Amino acid sequence: MLDATTTTQPEKPAAERGPADGARARPLPPPRALATSTGEPGVVDCYSGPFHRIVFKGAGLAGYNEGRYADDPKRPHDEAHRLQNRKIVELGLFGREGGRWEGPGRPRVLDIGCGNGELLAEAAALGAEAVGITLVPAQVDECTRRGLTAYRLNYRDIGPEWDGQFDAVVLKGSLEHFVQPRDVVAGRDGAIHEQLFRILARVLDPRSAAGRVVNSTIHFLRRPDPAELLRSPFRHPAGSDAYHFGWLHHMYNGWHPCRGELAAVQERLAARGEPHFRLEREEDISEDYRLSAEFCLGVIQRAALTRPRMWREALVSLARYPRSTLVHAWGLYVSQSTNWYFRGPTPPTVGLLQSWKRAPAA
Numbered sequence: 264m265l266d267a268t269t270t271t272q273p274e275k276p277a278a279e280r281g282p283a284d285g286a287r288a289r290p291l292p293p294p295r296a297l298a299t300s301t302g303e304p305g306v307v308d309c310y311s312g313p314f315h316r317i318v319f320k321g322a323g324l325a326g327y328n329e330g331r332y333a334d335d336p337k338r339p340h341d342e343a344h345r346l347q348n349r350k351i352v353e354l355g356l357f358g359r360e361g362g363r364w365e366g367p368g369r370p371r372v373l374d375i376g377c378g379n380g381e382l383l384a385e386a387a388a389l390g391a392e393a394v395g396i397t398l399v400p401a402q403v404d405e406c407t408r409r410g411l412t413a414y415r416l417n418y419r420d421i422g423p424e425w426d427g428q429f430d431a432v433v434l435k436g437s438l439e440h441f442v443q444p445r446d447v448v449a450g451r452d453g454a455i456h457e458q459l460f461r462i463l464a465r466v467l468d469p470r471s472a473a474g475r476v477v478n479s480t481i482h483f484l485r486r487p488d489p490a491e492l493l494r495s496p497f498r499h500p501a502g503s504d505a506y507h508f509g510w511l512h513h514m515y516n517g518w519h520p521c522r523g524e525l526a527a528v529q530e531r532l533a534a535r536g537e538p539h540f541r542l543e544r545e546e547d548i549s550e551d552y553r554l555s556a557e558f559c560l561g562v563i564q565r566a567a568l569t570r571p572r573m574w575r576e577a578l579v580s581l582a583r584y585p586r587s588t589l590v591h592a593w594g595l596y597v598s599q600s601t602n603w604y605f606r607g608p609t610p611p612t613v614g615l616l617q618s619w620k621r622a623p624a625a
């Protein structure tokens with residue numbers, strides 16, 4: 264009825280139809296690389312320690328990424344996150360908000376960097392078969408506890424058993440972790456993004472009516488020197504870009520693309536005969552990020568005064584992940600670098616919600 268109706272496409276050679284002549288593997292096989300897949304240790308520590316313990320368990324926040332606030336700044340936190348997650352799933356399946364799936368069976372959605380499963384739960388509520396991957400065992404446990412399907416898997420280790428298995432892939436706040444400043448210093452960042460989009464194209468079913476990737480990603484407007492982020496943030500003048508970006512890197516471990524960089528990756532790939540995706544939609548959601556970060560900071564500051572559990576969890580985090588916990592204590596509370604991302608008249612970054620449509624198989 265709406266955007267997601269099954270398209271009538273010309274018959275393709277068997278090799279282009281995805282696995283088993285276009286049929287999905289039911290159920291989806293577990294990833295083969297489960298036992299061997301690993302990820303950036305700093306990312307694992309960040310979400311296993313400070314975020315899992317202090318922000319989620321301690322302060323009681325459901326999510327720390329962007330919620331949907333720009334159209335209603337007073338919206339309750341949980342509802343803001345639920346609506347933003349719904350929007351991302353709908354953009355992936357229908358190319359716009361609203362819509363109804365009329366393809367065969369239930370649509371299948373892969374969430375790369377699924378966190379505690381907030382988006383997976385919303386995708387399931389919309390009728391999708393939702394599968395998440397994350398680097399963090401505690402997040403897999405939390406998803407499983409909620410009856411959701413999630414695996415501890417680095418996206419780079421997604422094997423051929425998932426080729427052509429998904430209608431849409433979403434990445435909410437995860438792409439920023441895929442490139443590290445040391446990769447940029449070594450000139451590897453472009454190749455990492457190219458490999459990412461090859462994997463994304465591979466897991467999408469070429470015959471799906473959807474065939475989209477949706478990412479919400481913070482992009483640099485003022486690109487720092489990657490070498491400066493590898494040094495201690497205390498070596499930079501307090502309040503400078505290098506100081507805040509340094510804290511952010513030491514907290515979260517990652518690197519942002521510049522605005523336009525991911526579209527340039529598609530152009531490079533297309534010029535080499537690999538036209539994987541075209542940018543279908545892009546929305547500036549900086550205000551959603553800004554309001555989310557200010558709300559979360561307020562909750563954490565109040566929790567520090569009113570919730571003894573926050574301090575118990577902080578001590579556990581400190582004992583198990585001392586470096587990451589101390590770095591987060593500074594970056595979240597003292598320098599407030601996560602809030603700095605979107606504060607003031609000339610913020611250093613922009614939050615973009617992007618939808619990429621898979622190019623039809625040649």
Ligand SMILES: C[S@@+](CC[C@H](N)C(=O)[O-])C[C@H]1O[C@@H](n2cnc3c(N)ncnc32)[C@H](O)[C@@H]1O
Nearest residue numbers: 328376377378397398399417418435436437440
């Ligand atoms: C900022 S959290 C976002 C969580 C969730 N999407 C949300 O919006 O609340 C980043 C997530 O990306 C995941 N991640 C980072 N690098 C990854 C990788 N190479 N492969 C799979 N997941 C990754 C982390 O494990 C974590 O779940």
